[in-house]
Amino acid sequence: MSHSPSLPDRPRLELDPEMSETERLEAIRQHYRRIRQVNDELEERLDDAQDRRGELKADVDELKRENEVLKTSSLYIASVEEITDDGIVIKQHGNNQEVLTQASTTLESDLRPGDRVAINDSFAVQQVLDDETDSRAQAMEVTESPDVTYDDIGGIDDQIREVREAVEDPLDDPEQFEAVGVEPPSGVLLHGPPGTGKTMLAKAVANESDATFIKMAGSELVRKFIGEGARLVRDLFELAAEREPAVIFIDEIDAVAAKRTDSKTSGDAEVQRTMMQLLSEMDGFDDRGEVRIMAATNRFDMLDEAILRPGRFDRLIEVPEPNAEGRERILEIHTQDMNVADDTDVGAVAADLEGYSGADIASLATEAGMFAIRDGRTEVTQADFEQAREKLQDAEQTEERVINYQY
Ligand SMILES: Nc1ncnc2c1ncn2[C@@H]1O[C@H](COP(=O)(O)OP(=O)(O)OP(=O)(O)O)[C@@H](O)[C@H]1O
Numbered sequence: 001m002s003h004s005p006s007l008p009d010r011p012r013l014e015l016d017p018e019m020s021e022t023e024r025l026e027a028i029r030q031h032y033r034r035i036r037q038v039n040d041e042l043e044e045r046l047d048d049a050q051d052r053r054g055e056l057k058a059d060v061d062e063l064k065r066e067n068e069v070l071k072t073s074s075l076y077i078a079s080v081e082e083i084t085d086d087g088i089v090i091k092q093h094g095n096n097q098e099v100l101t102q103a104s105t106t107l108e109s110d111l112r113p114g115d116r117v118a119i120n121d122s123f124a125v126q127q128v129l130d131d132e133t134d135s136r137a138q139a140m141e142v143t144e145s146p147d148v149t150y151d152d153i154g155g156i157d158d159q160i161r162e163v164r165e166a167v168e169d170p171l172d173d174p175e176q177f178e179a180v181g182v183e184p185p186s187g188v189l190l191h192g193p194p195g196t197g198k199t200m201l202a203k204a205v206a207n208e209s210d211a212t213f214i215k216m217a218g219s220e221l222v223r224k225f226i227g228e229g230a231r232l233v234r235d236l237f238e239l240a241a242e243r244e245p246a247v248i249f250i251d252e253i254d255a256v257a258a259k260r261t262d263s264k265t266s267g268d269a270e271v272q273r274t275m276m277q278l279l280s281e282m283d284g285f286d287d288r289g290e291v292r293i294m295a296a297t298n299r300f301d302m303l304d305e306a307i308l309r310p311g312r313f314d315r316l317i318e319v320p321e322p323n324a325e326g327r328e329r330i331l332e333i334h335t336q337d338m339n340v341a342d343d344t345d346v347g348a349v350a351a352d353l354e355g356y357s358g359a360d361i362a363s364l365a366t367e368a369g370m371f372a373i374r375d376g377r378t379e380v381t382q383a384d385f386e387q388a389r390e391k392l393q394d395a396e397q398t399e400e401r402v403i404n405y406q407y
Pocket residue numbers: 152153154155156193194195196197198199200201251296297298330333357358359360362
């Protein structure tokens with residue numbers, strides 16, 4: 001440590017050999033007084049320095065506290081990937097780093113996969129980001145791994161094969177496409193009557209390619225989230241990029257991508273904005289990495305051709321009503337966990353179900369089970385299936401009568 005230049009000089013005792021005894025004594029006394037003086041001076045300085053040190057220490061403590069506050073108040077943003085027994089898996093925005101972390105028990109019970117959260121330096125979840133997350137979470141259904149498999153889907157084997165080629169193969173082996181030099185389709189559009197398994201197919205392909213399934217319902221975008229459609233579409237693509245590999249599934253896409261009508265109501269303008277956002281996301285999504293886009297509609301005839309151009313939904317797959325063989329397979333799938341009497345001819349039941357969709361067959365199976373239960377039996381018989389069919393037919397006719405009466 002260097003001495004401060006203003007420190008007093010060290011007193012020196014200079015004794016001349018010529019000096020008398022008295023002179024020497026006087027010189028020594030003077031020297032002693034000077035030493036005392038310098039000592040007092042130094043002690044005073046020391047006191048000052050100690051005071052100053054105390055002040056500086058207080059300043060340091062204050063700055064340390066401030067630093068702590070700053071550290072805890074600047075948080076990073078991340079998305080919750082998965083909630084496991086070992087903790088919460090989050091993915092940080094920006095660097096996409098995945099981390100296994102913790103949150104307080106109260107916070108943890110509020111967390112859902114897909115939530116946006118704020119995390120601190122040590123990645124602990126500090127808060128769930130509400131407002132934006134809310135509509136995001138409501139408008140999008142995010143499933144880490146849907147539990148539907150190809151085996152659960154009956155009667156549409158060709159469609160399964162086509163979807164696998166267009167969605168699963170590019171996710172599984174992008175290099176193969178690059179090596180051959182073909183671009184995988186940009187978007188896959190499933191079209192066909194209601195309840196034929198379009199949503200199941202999208203879920204199954206996400207499951208079998210180990211991709212996150214992110215579903216958005218077009219009808220909700222325009223009905224429930226008025227004014228937010230375009231932003232939610234942007235969020236949808238952003239979320240998919242964060243969660244890749246991912247399959248985006250837009251159900252009832254006709255709600256946001258119907259042919260332009262002449263009316264100029266504000267509702268239409270909002271729908272148009274949502275569709276424009278969707279188109280621009282698809283166009284700007286060339287480097288879409290491990291994200292595949294699927295959509296479904298029951299109203300193919302209503303679609304605006306703009307969404308079917310190359311680079312957008314350029315792979316169309318029709319999912320028709322099942323034929324007799326398909327119906328039999330679907331009935332088998334939906335009765336495999338049921339206690340069906342051995343002499344039941346599933347093929348004959350299915351043959352009678354002309355015009356039934358997969359969803360209708362699923363309700364028929366449940367209804368047949370209900371007949372057995374009402375009867376106090378544990379086995380479902382062919383007669384139960386027949387009764388169920390009659391009941392559903394009656395219900396449908398009543399529905400038709402109501403509709404005819406209304407219009
Ligand atoms: N091909 C099928 N094989 C087995 N089950 C099916 C099939 N199609 C439909 N289902 C049953 O019907 C339910 C609804 O099917 P899904 O939601 O996939 O139909 P969708 O075509 O997407 O209908 P929508 O157009 O009304 O959205 C399924 O959960 C399943 O129980």
